[in-house]
Amino acid sequence: MDYILTADSLSKHYRHFKALDGFSIHVPKGSIYGFVGKNGAGKTTLIRLVCGLQDPTHGTYTLYGMKNTEPGIAKCRRRMGAVVETPSIYLDMTAMDNLKEQYRIIGLPSFDDIPELLHLVGLENTGKKKVKHFSLGMKQRLGIALALAGSPDFIILDEPINGLDPQGIIEMRELILKLNRERQITFLISSHILDELSRLATHYGFIDSGHMVREISAKELDAACRKCIRVQVSDVRVLARVLDEMKIDYNIFSDTMADIYAKTNISKLTLALAEQDCDIISLTEREESLESFYVNLIGGGNQNE
Amino acid sequence: MSRLLSADFAKLKKNKFFWICIIGMFLFGIFMTGMDHIAMISDGYVPHITNVLFVYAITVALLIPAFTGLFIGTEYSDGTLRNKLIIGHTRRNIYLSNLITCSAAGILFCIPYIIGSLMIGIPLSGIEDGTLKGIVILILLSFLMATAFNALCTITGLLCQSKAMTVVINILAACFLIVMSIYVLSKLSQPETYSGVSLDTATGKVSVEEEIDNPDYLEGTEREIYQFFNDFLPTGQAVNISQAGGASGRPELLAAYSAGIIIVSTAIGIFIFGRRDIK
Numbered sequence: 001m002d003y004i005l006t007a008d009s010l011s012k013h014y015r016h017f018k019a020l021d022g023f024s025i026h027v028p029k030g031s032i033y034g035f036v037g038k039n040g041a042g043k044t045t046l047i048r049l050v051c052g053l054q055d056p057t058h059g060t061y062t063l064y065g066m067k068n069t070e071p072g073i074a075k076c077r078r079r080m081g082a083v084v085e086t087p088s089i090y091l092d093m094t095a096m097d098n099l100k101e102q103y104r105i106i107g108l109p110s111f112d113d114i115p116e117l118l119h120l121v122g123l124e125n126t127g128k129k130k131v132k133h134f135s136l137g138m139k140q141r142l143g144i145a146l147a148l149a150g151s152p153d154f155i156i157l158d159e160p161i162n163g164l165d166p167q168g169i170i171e172m173r174e175l176i177l178k179l180n181r182e183r184q185i186t187f188l189i190s191s192h193i194l195d196e197l198s199r200l201a202t203h204y205g206f207i208d209s210g211h212m213v214r215e216i217s218a219k220e221l222d223a224a225c226r227k228c229i230r231v232q233v234s235d236v237r238v239l240a241r242v243l244d245e246m247k248i249d250y251n252i253f254s255d256t257m258a259d260i261y262a263k264t265n266i267s268k269l270t271l272a273l274a275e276q277d278c279d280i281i282s283l284t285e286r287e288e289s290l291e292s293f294y295v296n297l298i299g300g301g302n303q304n305e
Numbered sequence: 306m307s308r309l310l311s312a313d314f315a316k317l318k319k320n321k322f323f324w325i326c327i328i329g330m331f332l333f334g335i336f337m338t339g340m341d342h343i344a345m346i347s348d349g350y351v352p353h354i355t356n357v358l359f360v361y362a363i364t365v366a367l368l369i370p371a372f373t374g375l376f377i378g379t380e381y382s383d384g385t386l387r388n389k390l391i392i393g394h395t396r397r398n399i400y401l402s403n404l405i406t407c408s409a410a411g412i413l414f415c416i417p418y419i420i421g422s423l424m425i426g427i428p429l430s431g432i433e434d435g436t437l438k439g440i441v442i443l444i445l446l447s448f449l450m451a452t453a454f455n456a457l458c459t460i461t462g463l464l465c466q467s468k469a470m471t472v473v474i475n476i477l478a479a480c481f482l483i484v485m486s487i488y489v490l491s492k493l494s495q496p497e498t499y500s501g502v503s504l505d506t507a508t509g510k511v512s513v514e515e516e517i518d519n520p521d522y523l524e525g526t527e528r529e530i531y532q533f534f535n536d537f538l539p540t541g542q543a544v545n546i547s548q549a550g551g552a553s554g555r556p557e558l559l560a561a562y563s564a565g566i567i568i569v570s571t572a573i574g575i576f577i578f579g580r581r582d583i584k
Contacts, residue, residue, distance in 0.1 A: 014582075051391045053583040074393035082391050085584075088384035093319065104312035105389055146388060 002029040004154045004186045005050060007061035011210075012045050012054065019045040021210040023059075027188055027203070032180050034201030035190040036294060042210040043190040044085060047158050050188075051082050064154075078106070082156035087143025091132040095123045095142050098131060099149060106150040121145040121175065137168030144175065155179070156188045161196055169196060176200055198290040208298045225288040228259040231280060238278035242269065256281070309394055309402035317406055322375055326368055327417050330361060334421025342429050354426040355436060355549045361418035362447045362546035366454060366483060366539065368414050370475030373407045373458035378468025386583060396579045404459045404571060411451035419444065442556050447546045449563040454479075454539040456567045460574040466584065482540035489535045490544050493528070495521045537562045 005027040012020040020042045027033045037043050048054045050061060052073075060067050063076045089098050099114045118124045121141040126134070131142065140160060147155050157176075161169045177200065179185045191197045197204075204221060206213040216224070228251075233239045236252055243250045246269070249261040270280055288296075317323055337357040345352035380386040380403070389399050432440075458475050465471045501514035523531055535541040542559055 048582075048584070051387065052393070053387060053390055055580075055582075074395065077391060077393035080391065082387075084384075084387055084391075086384055088387045090316070090379070090383050090385055092321075092379075097319065101312050101316060101385075102388060104315055105308055105394070106392055107308040150392065 003027060003062075003065075004029050005061065005063055005188065007046075008059065010046070010049070010059035010061055011057045012042075012049060013057045018210050020049070020056075023207070023210060024212050025061075025205055026215060027186065027205075030180075030184055030186055031202045032176065032187045032189065032200050034197040034204045035188055035207065036192065036194065036197065036204060037190075037207035038192065038298070041207045043207060044158055045210075046207075047082065047084055047156055047188075047190060050156065051080075051084060052077060053084070078150065079152050080154040080156065081147025081149070081152040082158075083140070083143040083147055083160060084156070084158045087139045087146070089131050089139060089142055089146065092130060094128055094130060095126045095134075095145070098142060099145060102146045102149045108150060117145050117148060120148070122171065135168075136163045137165065137171065140164065140168070140172065141175070148179070151183075153184065154186045154188070156190075158190045159192075160189060161191065161193060173200060194290045194294055204290075206294060206297050213297055221290065221293060225290065225293055226261050227285075227287045228261050229264065230257065230259050230284050230286050232257050232282040233273065234279040234281065235277075238273060238276045242272045242276065242278075246272070259286070306398045306402060309389065309398055310405060313402050313406040314409075317376070317410060320376065322372060323410055323413075326372060326414050330364070330368075330414050331417035331421040333364065334361065334418035334423075335425050338422040338425040338429075342425070352430045354423070354430045354432055355440065358419070358422050358426065358440065359443055359447065359546050359549055361415050361422075362450065362543040363483065364418070365411060365414045365447075365451050366543040367476070367479055369407075369411045369451060369454050370458050370479040371472060372410060372414075373455055373462050374472035374475040375468065376407055376410070377403050377459065377462030378465075378471045381466045382468040390583060397575050400459070400463055400575045400578050401571070403463060404456060404574075407459055407462075408452045408455045411455045412448045415444070415447055415451060439550070443546055443550065446542065446556055446559050446563075449560055449567075450539050450542040450546065453563040453566040453570075454543075456570040456574075457539065460570055460577075463574060463578050464581065479540065482538055483544065486535065486538055486541040486544045489531050489538075489541060490548075492521070492523055493531050493535055495519055495523065497522045537566075539563065539566065 003026050005025060007023060007025045010020055010023040010025075011018065023042065023046065025035075025046070035043055035046075045054075049056055049068075050063065056068070060069055062068070063073060064079065066072050066076045090101065093101070095118060096114060099117060100111055103111055103114070115124065118126070121144055123138060123141055123145065126138070131139065134142065144155070144157070144160075147157075160176075161172055164172060173196065176187055176189070180187060187200075189197065189200065202218050203215070204218065205215045231239070233256060236254075236256055236258060239258055240250070240252060243258075243260065246264075248264060250258050251261070252258040266283070273280060337360055338354075341357045342352045345356070386399070390396070457478075461474050461478075462471050465474060496519055498516040499519050501517045502511060503514055504511050535545065536559055542563070
């Protein structure tokens with residue numbers, strides 16, 4: 001698999017505080033990578049490192065296969081865009097002037113495609129209105145437009161829907177999906193709004209206390225979160241035999257317990273098990289969401305920054 | 306680097322504070338020269354074009370810290386410094402681009418005053434023979450002084466991540482240095498001796514006696530130290546230039562001090578900025 005961003009044993013310390021400690025990440029090309037973690041888990045720290053705003057204390061990361069310690073990393077960064085925390089825009093300028101500034105910084109010779117970019121993010125009618133008079137959603141969209149200047153193929157968004165109204169959230173989601181599908185732009189999106197992230201992401205990375213706890217694709221997560229019946233039996237080997245005979249998908253995770261991933265006729269199953277002297281001790285219906293998966297993985301502690 | 310300069314100068318062109326300063330300095334030049342001419346004529350003196358031609362030097366010493374603090378501080382307050390770093394510009398180039406842009410602005414603040422002053426001064430007073438060379442040297446020295454001052458303000462601008470804090474630090478430091486420079490100049494301007502005067506109480510006659518040594522006159526190493534600060538500090542140079550030379554040393558020495566400040570402060574600034582964590 002091609003990766004846009006990878007990191008191994010990456011650490012960032014602020015005096016005695018370890019914001020990232022032995023951190024690893026693998027962002028596949030063309031993915032929408034949902035970067036999930038509590039406040040203070042280290043999400044923004046990683047983004048700052050990748051954007052070149054700060055240097056790692058230990059370890060390295062690679063961007064487009066180029067190590068951050070190599071001189072060519074600056075060239076690689078020209079292929080990425082980012083909105084870190086708040087959109088980086090001149091409040092005293094119009095949307096058009098902000099984009100012109102960004103074009104100059106990048107060194108693009110012509111401003112011809114600025115109107116198209118403004119249209120893409122839905123800011124084509126802002127005219128001479130200064131950015132300081134924009135709504136939060138408009139500022140976020142302008143931030144994305146700036147990140148899109150220079151046609152990058154990797155965009156990092158740090159909490160892109162924070163503070164947006166429901167309409168703004170929908171627009172942001174549609175914009176990200178559109179850019180991912182039509183322009184094959186890879187996204188790294190940090191968020192703790194799991195419901196929203198679950199509508200976008202193709203891959204997830206769960207971070208806690210500066211460590212990557214788990215990386216998982218959306219497909220794997222769907223499988224892990226499938227609706228199932230959790231059954232506790234007296235003999236799990238008998239259960240497995242019966243389920244195999246019934247051609248039912250299942251997963252055994254202890255000596256007595258298993259998850260059954262199909263709509264099952266409970267009476268038939270009970271009779272089949274009874275015939276082989278296996279008792280059903282308990283039976284519960286379960287449905288795991290990204291939220292419950294996250295809580296199970298990280299724990300529900302309230303350790304905010 | 307050229308891309309950053311292009312972006313920074315475009316930003317400068319759109320900066321309101323910059324244009325207010327430019328227009329203000331032009332009007333200030335006209336006002337000062339006109340008022341000086343009226344005052345000189347009414348007091349029976351012959352007005353000289355150099356009387357107030359260099360007053361801008363001390364004015365820009367107050368404008369530069371405010372402008373640089375606001376101009377560079379915006380990069381942090383609006384977060385736009387991140388855009389430059391994210392797309393791969395080096396910190397050294399970002400630092401130098403800001404320094405060059407702010408220095409250009411600092412020099413441009415001087416020019417409207419000079420133009421305004423000369424526009425009024427030349428028709429009213431003319432330029433005396435032999436003064437033109439001195440005027441040009443002082444103007445060039447003032448440009449170097451402004452750049453040196455800008456180099457110092459750029460350090461706080463790029464190392465302090467709060468716009469308000471940058472402006473406050475810059476202005477307070479400028480005020481402190483100006484007061485210090487005025488004090489240094491007043492000490493250096495003390496006469497070596499003064500005339501003793503005695504009053505005969507019987508006749509009521511005042512008679513001038515021999516010259517008496519002035520105890521406040523600085524001598525030896527102490528005078529050299531004061532002279533060094535007077536010549537070395539950009540504000541010392543500003544105070545001296547505003548008085549058409551004052552007690553300043555040789556022009557080439559002043560130029561060398563300014564160049565030294567620019568080089569050393571820029572090197573220190575780039576070194577620290579290169580290692581700083583940006584939020």
